[in-house]
Amino acid sequence: MTYIYLLIEFIDEFVFGVGETAWPLIRSDLGLNYTQIGLLISLPGILAAFIEPFLGILGDVWKRRLLILGGGILFTVSLILTATSHSFLPLLISFILFNPASGAFVNLAQANLMDSAPDRHEQNMARWTSAGSLGNVLGPLALGAFVFFGLGWRGTYALLAAVSTFCVMAAFRWVPRDPASAAHFPSFQVVFDGFRAAFAALKRGDVWRWLLLLEFSDLMLDVFLGFLALYFVDVVQVGETQAGLAVTLWLVLGMLTDFLFIPFIDRQPDSMKFMRVTAFLEILALAFFLLIPGFLPKLAAIVLVNIFNTGWYPILKGRLYSALPGQSASLMAIGAVTTPLGKLFPLLVGLLADQFGLGNAIWLLLLGPIALIIGLPRRPERSREAA
DSSP: HHHHHHHHHHHHHHHHHHHHHHOOOOOOOOHHHHHHHHHHHHHHHHHHHTHHHHHHHHHHSHHHHHHHHHHHHHHHHHHHHTTTTOHHHHHHHHHHHHHHHIIIIIHHHHHHHHHHHHHHHHHHHHHHHHHHHHHHHHHHHHHHHHHTOHHHHHHHHHHHHHHHHHHHHHHHHSOOOGGGSSSOOOOOOHHHHHHHHHHHGGGGGHHHHHHHHHHHGGGGHHHHHHHHHHHHHSSOOOOOOHHHHHHHHHHHHHHHHHHHHHHHHHOOSHHHHHHHHHHHHHHHHHHHHHHOOOHHHHHHHHHHHHHTTHHHHHHHHHHHHSSTTTTTTTTHHHTTTTTTHHHHHHHHHHHHHHOOOOHHHGGGGGGGHHHHHHOOOOOOOOOTTTT
């Protein structure tokens, strides 16, 4: 049963891998500037932050399966709209639809996976991340094959829509049915009580810690990847094929390290010490990547940058789930308070890149590992159940 959730994460990251590699192609086809790209990355997520809290609360008090399946259908529709977009505005609309659809489809599936083994949050998040990494790797490969055969990025998104359709059909078969108690739409009071319980968690410092560290850690994960192809084209001055190679290298390394991290996390006595050490090494690796000249040396530096952020997401997200027992779906509502901050980072990088160049703007990403070094706890925290 748990494999359906990993399949959902796989298709979500498959889409992400295609999208991040296709930015140079999309920019050329639609004539986009850095600010528009920043808006395409940031605005849909900011708007989704006002929708996803309701989806998360409903996922805890109503029909979670129905929300997952409905999100999967809209997820597929948004991919079709992306494939048929021919200007900035339709593409933006398709992305705006994609974000809350992905929230219902993917985030609630993740909540189900976490609920399946409450004592193995970090371990199951490692499996989840590995499934996503596999999708991330196949995304650029699929894009490269479609471009080679003349089908372009639009044909690739058509393929994604087809794969997504298969995934939704599998979810209809394997996602467990909702309990009989969820037959009727919850009353306003039930939803209100769900929000009150969710946001009561925001009075706790440990919840804020994991929320903020997740957003800052993403600077060296999705945000870095989002600008990686453009960095190689505009700063390193290489072609789109070489830029795609750099992204593919990043994704393949991520897949390998994520799979290797699954057995590693079970043998790791102090995951916080592990993260502090790797955060310090990540600062050095990013500085090395930005300062060293040449295409091949920068490819070598990518290896170090990628290795040192291994495990960040599963550890931080697992700790957040452990801090919120019984509120796995409501995490979408709780996380919405910091989501706008995380979504503003790409827009800020885009604005700085238009003013000062992308090579200078990328230095902003150092805030990610710096925040981890400052914010990670030095002493073990008690579990919420123990408290």
